[in-house]
Amino acid sequence: MAKNSQFVCNACGAVHSKWSGRCDACGAWNTITEETVSTGPKGKSLGPAKGRSIPLSNLSxxxxxxxxxxxxxxxxxxxxxxxxxxxxAILVGGDPGIGKSTLLxxxxxxxxxxxxxxxxxxGEEAAAQVRMRGQRLxxxxxPLLLAAETNLRNILTTLDNERPTVAIIDSIQTMWSDHVExxxxxxxxxxxxxxELTSFAKRKGISVVLVGHVTKEGQIAGPRVVEHMVDTVLYFEGERGHHFRILRAVKNRFGPADEIGVFEMTGSGLKEVANPSALFLSERDHPxxxxxxFAGIEGTRPLLMEIQALVAPSSLASPRRTVVGWDSARLSMILAVLEARAGLGFGAMDVYLNIAGGLRISEPAADLAVAAAILSSRQDHAxxxxxxxxxxxxxSGALRPxxxxxxxxxxxxxLGFSAAFGPQGLKTLEQNSLQLHTFMDLNAFIQSVFGAIET
Structure with missing residues (x-):
């Protein structure tokens, strides 16, 4: 077989005919590397005798x-x-030192x-180091079987002999196969x-968990095709300054996506948090x-979290817009709606937004809570x-369900809350003393909660 060279982007997996400093597919810089590939004779077909007829079934x-x-x-x-x-086959990604190895x-x-x-x-530590961590935890x-190895052929042979129920590979970036140059x-x-590991798991009935490193953008390093190969992709998230850790499913063929699990990092390892809403709100001492x-939904789990905003006068020509845990483009949209529909300008003010506890929110249902936090800080009204x-x-400024x-x-x-602000259409729950205040648009919400505001 002839051996040729191709140039592959480490960020997106795009293949190029020659090296360049910037990938045309994803726009990343200095991510293209040369690889050697083997090619068979051109124009030669496999032919019908090369395969076998596969069994077919129907949806019933x-x-x-x-x-x-x-x-x-x-x-x-x-x-x-x-x-x-x-x-x-499960792929688990997360920042270095966030606790992936401890969790698994x-x-x-x-x-x-x-x-x-x-x-x-x-493949990253010696067996003695893992034993030391296990004893500390x-x-x-x-009765856990432990091995330190990076040769894929040896790992597959061991898995075939042992036939475990679950095998954890830490990490996929340290593994190497001798047939790839x-x-x-x-x-x-x-x-x-x-x-190879995913195919082996399907053939032998073994559940395989792969640990993957992440890039500075927060994506799992390597080609995106790896995420397509596996059945489930989990991200282990959290801020270094917080003791909360979030295990989030972004892909799951056997369950709901965007489901989360909450853990707390302690000196004796990761502890489960059965009631994360109460934990995330535990630091709210006074208004x-x-x-x-904000009353949010993560996967199938309702979750209450605190949104913090700070609005301060700015001396800069372009005021700051700093966001932690939310979409910065969404914040710009909320500020534009407040200015265009409510007449409240923020052109001379810095706006800082933070989701307490190291959480990250992606659902648009947080719009009203973000607007309320910004207005509360601007008006100094708790x-x-x-x-x-x-x-x-x-x-248009309307509130949508x-x-x-x-x-x-x-x-x-x-959790003992007595009132809720939201869009029209909410219904009072049976045997519930929660008072509902519903509004048709943003202006009605502002008038009811903050009264007349000077523009």
Missing amino acids: TQDAPLQRTHSGLEELDRVLGGGLVPSS LQAAAAFARRGAKALYVT GLADA SAPGSVSQVRACAH APGSVV IAPDTVVFGEISL VTQADARLREAAK
């Missing part, structure tokens, strides 16, 4: 229900969709304690190793201008601490 075929394996970690099982599915070591020990055969393969009594961590190696409680706010703001409003109100009532 009755399949056996999935037998999920439970880890005993309720937050992990929730994110996986109710437990670990046999023959599944605890998960592997939990599986082993419940009778499942679990195998943990590390109180996992020494778990490139360095470990390159696009070709990551793609080839992920493909303060610019602080608003909103009652027992009030939750949610609703989507359209470009949101999904799963009942679940949001039920979570607020459970």
Whole structure:
């Protein structure tokens, strides 16, 4: 076979005929590397004798229900969709030092304690280092199998001999296959190793968990095709300054996407948080201008969180717009609507927005809570601490209804909140003392909550 060279972008996986400093597909700089590929004779077809006829079925075929394996970690099982599915491939990504290895070591020990055969393969540490961490976390009594190896051929042979229920590979960027002529961590190696491990999991009925590094943009390093190969993609998120950690499913073939699990980092490892709303709101001692409680939905879970805003006079020609945990473009839209529809200008003011606890919000239902926090800070008017706010703001200034409003109100009532601000159409829950204040548009909300505001 002839061997040719091709140039592949490490960020998006695009293939180029020659090297350049900038990828034309994704626009990233200095991400194109050279790889050697083998090509067969051109124009030669496989022919019908090369394959076999595959069995076919229809949609009415009755399949056996999935037998999920439970880890005993309720937050992990929730994110996986109710437990670990046999023959599944899972990719877990997160920032360095965020706790991926700690989480998966605890998960592997939990599986082993419940009778499942679990195998943990590390390519980044020595086996003694993993044992030391396991002893510090109180996992020494778990019947967990441990290995330190980076050669993919040796790992597959070991998995075939041991046949564990779940195998954890930490990490996919350190694995190397001897039939690929490139360095470990390159696009070709990551793609080839992920493909071999995923195919092996499907053939042998073993659940494989792959740990992936992330880039500075927060995406899993390597080609995006790896995310398409696996069944589930999980991101382990959190801020270094906070002790909260969020395990978020961004893809799941066996459960709901965007489901989250909440953990707390402690000296003895990661602890599950059964009631994250109460934990995220635990630091709200007294009402303060610019602080608003938003009733959100993460996956299937209602979650209350605090939105903090600060509006201050600016001496700059272009005032600052700093956002942590929310979309900066969405903030610009809210400020534009406040100026165009309510006549409130922010052209000479810096605006800072923060989602407390290191959370990240993506749903548009937070629009009204963000607007309320900004106005509360601008007017130095604190909103009652027992009030939750949610609703989507359209470009016309109208308030639009949101999904799963009942679940949001039920979570607020459970935590002792007595009032809720939202769009029209909300209904009072039975046996609930929560007072609802609904509004048709943004101007009606401003008049009711803040009164007349000088522009």
